[in-house]
Amino acid sequence: MRRPLITTAASLALLATPALAQTERAPVSSGVVPAEVANTAERPIRFAATAPAGGVLAIPMAGAADTVRVPAAIAAAVQSAVASAKFEAGANATLDLYGVGGYDRVMLVGVPTGSLSAVQLADLGGSVAQATATSATPVAILTAGLQSAVATPAAHVARGVGLGQYRFDRLKTVDRTTANAQPIVIVAGDDAAQAYARDHAGLVDGVRMTRDLITMPSNLKYPESFVAIARAMFEGVPNTRITVLDEPQMRRLNMGSILSVSQGSSRPARMMIVEYRGGGDAAPLALIGKGITFDSGGISLKPGAGMEDMRGDMSGAAAVIGGVLAAAKRGARANVVAIAALAENMPGANASRPGDVVRTMNGRTIEIISTDAEGRMVLADANQYAIDRYKPAAVVNIATLTGAIVTALGDDYAGLFARDEALADRIEAAAASSGDPVWRMPLHPSYAEDMASPIADIANAVRIPGAGAGRGAHFIGFLTPEPTPWAHIDMAGMDSSSGTPTAPKGAPGFGVRLFDDLIRSYER
CATH class of the missing domain: 3.40.220.10 (Leucine Aminopeptidase, subunit E, domain 1)
Structure with a gap:
């Protein structure tokens, strides 16, 4: 039987106490590295x-x-x-x-x-x-x-x-x-x-790094190793600075949304920020990617068939890092901030539960309906951090967010959601010129009603049929303060290629070329 909830000063104090101390967990692995060689060298x-x-x-x-x-x-x-x-x-x-x-x-x-x-x-x-x-x-x-x-x-x-x-x-x-x-x-x-050498070699490097990260298995790729691999690629690249937030730092910033995703894993979350300054004192373009280095679905466990593909659920994070690497290597005359919101979503003993309520960095609260709707959770805190810290000219998210966008657009387009028409026009132009195609999708007012929660400011999912991709986009937009221009690219159908002239079968590195062209549109 249920016991009545007794609210006392002591119990409220207990609820206000962080569930985890300001320390990190020791990661668990086999300790045996599967290989210690590089990819076969490409032809010069x-x-x-x-x-x-x-x-x-x-x-x-x-x-x-x-x-x-x-x-x-x-x-x-x-x-x-x-x-x-x-x-x-x-x-x-x-x-x-x-x-x-x-x-x-x-x-x-x-x-x-x-x-x-x-x-x-x-x-x-x-x-x-x-x-x-x-x-x-x-x-x-x-x-x-x-x-x-x-x-x-x-x-x-x-x-x-x-x-x-x-x-x-x-x-x-x-x-x-x-x-x-x-x-x-x-x-x-x-x-x-x-x-x-000036305009293209850096882009090839950025795409190559992005493809490597997406393809790499998750026993080698987790938030900490993603950071190490990406950091190495920026060694010696001028006008770049890398900052990495660990879990204690994120707790101090009240980033309860991203931390709720990582808490079931032995691998702690990271938020990797790469700044490139080539545009004087102009406000930067903020590119923010979902970086779920493995997505089991958490307590809302995914089906086993095909789960191995969830090693690529960090494609958005890899794309933004690859995009800023390309821009930095060619000396783009623009300012760019790329943020990889990195976490592993696992059903461990400390994992978030459906029905939990968490607090975001901007103070809004989220009722977790599905722990498998985790990508939007990590982006919410990353967007707020970008807006508070950098006052960007625009925020663009990219994520393998929903299966619904695959149903709508297949593997022909990524879905583009935007509440700023000028930003949407820039992205569509960059998509057309780069070969990373997008299709504009609606942000209907009804999505706000669909995502309402009776006990929190918003729910992270719903249990009724409907516009899953649009609802996910609404969730991120709701937690991204206006008036900052904001757009979201749902690339769930674009993270794998059956083989094209410029993308052999596997991970195509979608988004790097798009961002390279988008950054060009901000150059002075």
């Missing part, structure tokens, strides 16, 4: 005014009549092969010729007619890199005369090469990729190498 990217005399030669063609890049020595053989094969050189089509003009392989690559976008140029480079991955000789890509409105098209082709040849094999002891030291040579003018 080189630039040259002329192609090597042999090896593989890749020639972009915008239609069968586009022979402007075909060397005179092999022009007759190429024209004959195109006619015999009835090769139309349409977008993404290829035709291989072997033993022509001293080359082991001549690869004709169809590209769209007209002006090529940055995405199409990168796809060209990625396609060639993937198609020639096992080549034991140098590969050259001819880029002269490619039509594009973007500056230095050849540098974008090189970007695609860097993105397209990614691999994660550091945990394999058999069937590892064979290292290939033969370069991929971008045949272009003198300015291409400088443009790639």
Whole structure:
């Protein structure tokens, strides 16, 4: 039977006492590291005014009549092969010729007619890199005369090469990729190498780091190790500063929302803040990512089938760190703050329970209906910290937040929610130019009624059918004070790729390219 609740001064004092002392838990692991090697090295990217005399030669063609890049020595053989094969050189089509003009392989690559976008140029480079991955000789890509409105098209082709040849094999002891030291040579003018190093190499590094973090298993990736891995990537990068909040510091800031997520795990939470200053005294853009390094669902346990994929529930946190790394490495003329809200959601003895009420940093209270609605919880405190500490020009969240957005948009778009039209326009423009697509979703007033709690300021979930993605977005917006411009990107359907020219099968690193272009829109 239930006993009546007796409220006394003593019991109220007990309720006000922190449940945990201002110390951290000792993490638990096997103590045996599964591997101590790096991923197999990718092929080096080189630039040259002329192609090597042999090896593989890749020639972009915008239609069968586009022979402007075909060397005179092999022009007759190429024209004959195109006619015999009835090769139309349409977008993404290829035709291989072997033993022509001293080359082991001549690869004709169809590209769209007209002006090529940055995405199409990168796809060209990625396609060639993937198609020639096992080549034991140098590969050259001819880029002269490619039509594009973007500056230095050849540098974008090189970007695609860097993105397209990614691999994660550091945990394999058999069937590892064979290292290939033969370069991929971008045949272009003198300015291409400088443009790639200045504007694109840092982005490739940011995407690579993001993919590594997402793919890494959760016995190696947890809040503390995420911080260590990301911190190492910023060594020597100018104008950056890293701050990391531990659990005692977060308790002193009353971050009860993120702490309620981590309390069932032996791995303590962390909030990692990376500041980049390249824009003088301008207010920074705050990019804040969900960093659940493993999501079991907590007490509201997920089904076992597919739970291994929950090692990637920190894709948003990895994306914001990768985005600011890319901006910092190219010396962006903007100020950016990236915050990774990191926790592991486990059903331990001290785990949060459905029905618990917790307090956020800004003093609002949350009734926990589902401990599996944890991503929005960690973002609430991170958003408030960003607003209090940095007075940002805008706050943009990114998270693998809901299965509902996958139902709505599949793996074609991330969902964009925004209460500021100018910010939404910036994000949509960056999505279109970067190749990380978003689709605008509504923030309907009815969501506030849906998320009401009888005992707290808001509930973190509801038990009735409806707009799950929109309700999740409303929850984050409710706990993000106005008038700060705010937007939320639900990327739950975009954290895995079946394979594209610039994203081999696995984690694509969604969001890094989007944020790189978004940051450009804030540059002075």
